Amino acid sequence: MEQRRQSFFSADDANYLARAEAADRANEYLYRVLDIGQYMLQSGAEISRVEDSIRRLCASFGAERIDVLSITSSIVVTIYAPQFGAVTQTRRVAGQQYDLHRLEQLNQLSRRICTQYLSLEETEAALEEIRKTPQYPFGVQLFTYALISASFSLFFGGSVLDAVASGLIGVVLRYLDRIIRSTEANAFLSALICSCLGGLLAALSVKAGLGESVDMISIGNIMLLIPGIPLTNSLRDMFTGNTISGLLRFSEAILLALAIAFGFAAVAALM
Amino acid sequence: MDNVLQLAAAFSGSMGFALLFQVRRGKLLLASLGGLLAWAVYLALGPVISSDVPRFFIASVVLTIYGEILARVVKCPATLFLVTAAVPLIPGGSLYHTMRYFVEGDFAACSAQGLNTLLLALAIAAGMIVPTSLFQLIRRIRVWQAKKK
Incomplete structure (x- = not known):
C-alpha cells in the first residue's frame, strides 16, 4: 500500500509539468472561445449556433470531448483531451445588444479559426477588430426609429399625418431609450416607461391636430418596440431542441410585448 | 392602391429593422425585399384563402425558404434575413387592440382578439419551423453521406 502511494506521488515531474502547461494553454484558448460565444449570444444568435460554434472551435484546437451547455444568460463548457485533462469554464452573459x-463577423471568424487554425494572438487581434467595428451613427439610428414607426403606422392603415406623428414620437423614444439605458433599468421597466410616454405623446399629438388616430400612431411605435429578434429566435431555439432557452426567451419576449401594448393602450384609454 | 402602399410600407419597415440591427449594404436590400416578399405572398393569397391564419402560415414558409437559401448563397446566418423579413407579419395591430379591449374592460372582445393574435403568432412560428427542419434534415443527410464515403 505504502509503496503504491509513493509511486503515485513520485510521478514523472517533467510529464506533470507538460500537462500543467498544456492545461494552461487550453484554458487560455477556451477563454477566447467563450468570448466568441458570449459576443454571439449578445448580438442575437440562436442557442444552437452558439453551442455549435463553441464545439467546432474547441475541436479545432485539439479537444477530444466537448460538452457545451448554453442558455440565454450563461455558457458552460468542459473540454477534455489526454494532453491536458479536463478543463472547465463558465461565463455569465448579461446584456444584449442586437x-x-x-x-x-463572429461567424466568419469562427469559420476562419476552424479552417486556418489561427493562433491565440491572431484570434485576439481579429476579436479586437470586431469589437472596434463602429455601429451606425446616432443620426442614422434616429432616422431608423422614425422610419420604422412611420412605415408601420401607414402599414396598419394610418393616414400620412399619423405616420408623421408616429415617426416624430419614434425619434423621442430613441432619446428616451438612450437615457434609460444609461441608468441600467431592467427591460420591463424601460418598456413600460417607453410605452406609457409613447401613448401619452400619441394622445397629445392628436389633441394638437398632428395625426388623426391615437390607435394608428401607437401601433407604429409598438412595432418599433416589440422584441422581434427574441421572438423569432426563441421559436427556432425550441424547435432545434433547446427547449429551456426557447421557453425562457419566449416567455420574456411575450411578457415584454404585453407590457408594451398595455402601456400604450392604458394611456389611450385614459385620455 | 392600398396594396401598393402596404407593400411599400412593408419594404421600408423591414429596412428600418435591418438598419436597427446593423445589417450592412447589399444585405440591407435583400433583407428589406424579404419583408416585401412576405407581405406580397400574404396579399396574393387573398383571393384564394379568406382566413388570415393559413395566409400567415404560407407567407412565413415562403420567407423562411427565402432566408435559408439566401443564407447559403451569401454565406451568413439565416437569422439575419428571417428576423427582418418576418417583421411585417408580426401582429402588432392585433396585439394593440387586444390590450385596448382589456384596458377598457371589454373582456369578450379582448379574448376574441387575443385568440386571433395568438393564432397569428403560432402560424408564423409553424411556418418557420417547417422549412428550417427540412433544411436541417438535408444538412444531416449530406453530413452522413460524406461520412459514409
Missing part, C-alpha cells in the same frame, strides 16, 4: 453585422 447587432446582426457583428454576428456575421
Whole structure:
C-alpha cells in the first residue's frame, strides 16, 4: 500500500509539468472561445449556433470531448483531451445588444479559426477588430426609429399625418431609450416607461391636430418596440431542441410585448 | 392602391429593422425585399384563402425558404434575413387592440382578439419551423453521406 502511494506521488515531474502547461494553454484558448460565444449570444444568435460554434472551435484546437451547455444568460463548457485533462469554464452573459453585422463577423471568424487554425494572438487581434467595428451613427439610428414607426403606422392603415406623428414620437423614444439605458433599468421597466410616454405623446399629438388616430400612431411605435429578434429566435431555439432557452426567451419576449401594448393602450384609454 | 402602399410600407419597415440591427449594404436590400416578399405572398393569397391564419402560415414558409437559401448563397446566418423579413407579419395591430379591449374592460372582445393574435403568432412560428427542419434534415443527410464515403 505504502509503496503504491509513493509511486503515485513520485510521478514523472517533467510529464506533470507538460500537462500543467498544456492545461494552461487550453484554458487560455477556451477563454477566447467563450468570448466568441458570449459576443454571439449578445448580438442575437440562436442557442444552437452558439453551442455549435463553441464545439467546432474547441475541436479545432485539439479537444477530444466537448460538452457545451448554453442558455440565454450563461455558457458552460468542459473540454477534455489526454494532453491536458479536463478543463472547465463558465461565463455569465448579461446584456444584449442586437447587432446582426457583428454576428456575421463572429461567424466568419469562427469559420476562419476552424479552417486556418489561427493562433491565440491572431484570434485576439481579429476579436479586437470586431469589437472596434463602429455601429451606425446616432443620426442614422434616429432616422431608423422614425422610419420604422412611420412605415408601420401607414402599414396598419394610418393616414400620412399619423405616420408623421408616429415617426416624430419614434425619434423621442430613441432619446428616451438612450437615457434609460444609461441608468441600467431592467427591460420591463424601460418598456413600460417607453410605452406609457409613447401613448401619452400619441394622445397629445392628436389633441394638437398632428395625426388623426391615437390607435394608428401607437401601433407604429409598438412595432418599433416589440422584441422581434427574441421572438423569432426563441421559436427556432425550441424547435432545434433547446427547449429551456426557447421557453425562457419566449416567455420574456411575450411578457415584454404585453407590457408594451398595455402601456400604450392604458394611456389611450385614459385620455 | 392600398396594396401598393402596404407593400411599400412593408419594404421600408423591414429596412428600418435591418438598419436597427446593423445589417450592412447589399444585405440591407435583400433583407428589406424579404419583408416585401412576405407581405406580397400574404396579399396574393387573398383571393384564394379568406382566413388570415393559413395566409400567415404560407407567407412565413415562403420567407423562411427565402432566408435559408439566401443564407447559403451569401454565406451568413439565416437569422439575419428571417428576423427582418418576418417583421411585417408580426401582429402588432392585433396585439394593440387586444390590450385596448382589456384596458377598457371589454373582456369578450379582448379574448376574441387575443385568440386571433395568438393564432397569428403560432402560424408564423409553424411556418418557420417547417422549412428550417427540412433544411436541417438535408444538412444531416449530406453530413452522413460524406461520412459514409
